Amino acid sequence: MLSPSTRSSWSRGALLAALLIVLGGYQPALAQDAGQEKAPQEEENKVQQPEAAEGENAVEGEPAAEGEEPTAEDLAISETIDVTGYRQALEESVTLKRDAVNTRESIVTEDIGKMPDLNLAEAIQRLPGVTIVREGGEGRQLSLRGLGAEFTQVTLNGMEVPASTGGLDSSGAINRGRAFDFNVFPAELFSRIDVDKSLVASIEEGGVAGAVQLHTASPLDSPNAQASVQIQSGYNDLSEESDPRFTATYSMANKAKTVGFMISAAQMDRNSWQDGFGTVRWQRPDANFKGNETTLSNQQLQSLWYPRLPRQDSFRHDQERTGLASSLQFRPTEGLDIGLNAVYSKFEAKTTSYNSFAQFRRLGPWGFNSITPIDVTVAPEGNGQVAIAGTFKGVALRTESRQTEDTTTFDQLTADFDYDISENMTLSGMLGRATSEYEDLLFRVNIETTDPNIGFSYDVGIAREVVGEPDVG
Numbered sequence: 001m002l003s004p005s006t007r008s009s010w011s012r013g014a015l016l017a018a019l020l021i022v023l024g025g026y027q028p029a030l031a032q033d034a035g036q037e038k039a040p041q042e043e044e045n046k047v048q049q050p051e052a053a054e055g056e057n058a059v060e061g062e063p064a065a066e067g068e069e070p071t072a073e074d075l076a077i078s079e080t081i082d083v084t085g086y087r088q089a090l091e092e093s094v095t096l097k098r099d100a101v102n103t104r105e106s107i108v109t110e111d112i113g114k115m116p117d118l119n120l121a122e123a124i125q126r127l128p129g130v131t132i133v134r135e136g137g138e139g140r141q142l143s144l145r146g147l148g149a150e151f152t153q154v155t156l157n158g159m160e161v162p163a164s165t166g167g168l169d170s171s172g173a174i175n176r177g178r179a180f181d182f183n184v185f186p187a188e189l190f191s192r193i194d195v196d197k198s199l200v201a202s203i204e205e206g207g208v209a210g211a212v213q214l215h216t217a218s219p220l221d222s223p224n225a226q227a228s229v230q231i232q233s234g235y236n237d238l239s240e241e242s243d244p245r246f247t248a249t250y251s252m253a254n255k256a257k258t259v260g261f262m263i264s265a266a267q268m269d270r271n272s273w274q275d276g277f278g279t280v281r282w283q284r285p286d287a288n289f290k291g292n293e294t295t296l297s298n299q300q301l302q303s304l305w306y307p308r309l310p311r312q313d314s315f316r317h318d319q320e321r322t323g324l325a326s327s328l329q330f331r332p333t334e335g336l337d338i339g340l341n342a343v344y345s346k347f348e349a350k351t352t353s354y355n356s357f358a359q360f361r362r363l364g365p366w367g368f369n370s371i372t373p374i375d376v377t378v379a380p381e382g383n384g385q386v387a388i389a390g391t392f393k394g395v396a397l398r399t400e401s402r403q404t405e406d407t408t409t410f411d412q413l414t415a416d417f418d419y420d421i422s423e424n425m426t427l428s429g430m431l432g433r434a435t436s437e438y439e440d441l442l443f444r445v446n447i448e449t450t451d452p453n454i455g456f457s458y459d460v461g462i463a464r465e466v467v468g469e470p471d472v473g
Contacts, residue, residue, distance in 0.1 A: 103197040105129070118270065119321065120190065121182035124212065127195050135167040136317035136349065137272045140183045144197060144209040149179035153207030156214045157341050157414050160204055162436040165347060166406035174440060184347045184408050186266035186323040188247045191217035216325045216341060217251070219260030225252040239316070241271035263326040274315040279307030279460065282386070283361065291372040301373060304387045310458040311357025318350040335420035347408045358456045359396035370394045370452065389459035397456065398448040405441040
């Protein structure tokens with residue numbers, strides 16, 4: 001039985017052979033000089049070119065008669081055509097996972113670059129066992145194996161690093177703990193990401209859930225001088241804003257491959273608009289519900305779950321992310337590598353929010369004890385004791401306008417070396433520093449009313465009873 005890779009190569013060879021039979025005289029245009037230098041990190045597939053059969057079809061370059069099947073003689077080798085295709089990323093990821101003595105998932109440059117991920121968290125979430133928390137429509141923090149983000153250790157070029165940003169109250173607000181905010185970095189700055197779900201001695205302690213190791217590119221890993229520029233843009237018809245994105249990379253090394261230099265830059269703007277209805281969690285109040293006008297008793301009302309802050313939300317997110325990474329690498333001898341690495345990133349986020357909500361969360365004079373239930377709809381049996389809709393009076397109402405301007409600046413500088421003393425022994429060392437500075441400006445205006453005659457109604461529109469079953473064929 002053919003393996004998947006063998007079967008894939010065979011089918012590609014058969015397809016190209018059939019195309020060559022049809023195209024015949026155009027073979028030189030499709031061929032690649034066998035002596036030509038091959039692209040880096042590519043696979044080669046040898047394809048046989050059909051030779052003219054004896055007889056009336058023995059004219060070079062003439063296609064076989066319609067309906068004829070090519071024979072073994074038709075497929076005799078007359079010239080070699082090299083067909084190249086990129087799958088080095090997959091092979092490298094599998095190799096990294098196989099060579100690791102612990103449980104590890106890895107993604108490399110091609111995996112990161114081929115997906116339009118907004119930031120580093122979006123790229124990592126594609127790995128199994130990884131979940132992310134979003135802020136403003138893009139990934140912010142991640143968790144491994146079901147544990148919180150604060151239980152995951154993050155290193156950059158072998159050094160544990162901090163990174164904090166701000167956010168909405170409902171998504172964690174300002175990060176003041178051990179959790180790492182991945183939305184600080186553009187994904188394009190990194191050449192490899194390792195997610196270790198079990199730790200080994202070479203990884204610093206501190207990650208109960210696991211560790212995420214970020215690696216920037218090394219210039220001597222590239223075969224020759226390389227430069228690339230990528231420009232993208234999108235348009236959001238809701239926010240009526242464009243979202244430009246720019247990435248540039250340059251890498252060079254001397255012929256002896258003893259000195260190399262690389263620099264990468266990435267910049268992106270993103271504008272999003274978010275409207276909706278929220279509850280800001282649910283609560284079961286201990287209240288007397290004075291003047292209850294519903295058909296439910298006070299005891300039944302107290303056993304229900306109510307929204308804390310039923311509200312209408314409108315958010316505007318404007319984000320700008322800039323990143324730089326550079327590396328200077330020396331390899332004076334075969335077993336000695338010396339590197340100097342610098343990483344810089346700046347993340348600016350401006351969020352404007354408008355909320356209109358009822359103060360159900362209060363238990364004081366203008367809380368549940370002052371609210372009079374007029375009508376309450378309970379979720380159908382089996383969906384929990386939830387008040388999914390209701391009309392009340394005596395509710396304190398509030399409107400809030402808020403604008404936050406957050407800036408996170410990150411920089412890291414490291415020097416490291418690896419020296420192979422023998423086949424089974426390597427001496428490594430690293431010295432570095434990393435800083436993460438967060439600045440926050442907040443402007444907020446609240447307007448509140450406590451008129452006992454003001455009524456309020458909500459309907460979350462969930463847990464409705466389904467009448468009949470859809471016909472799915």
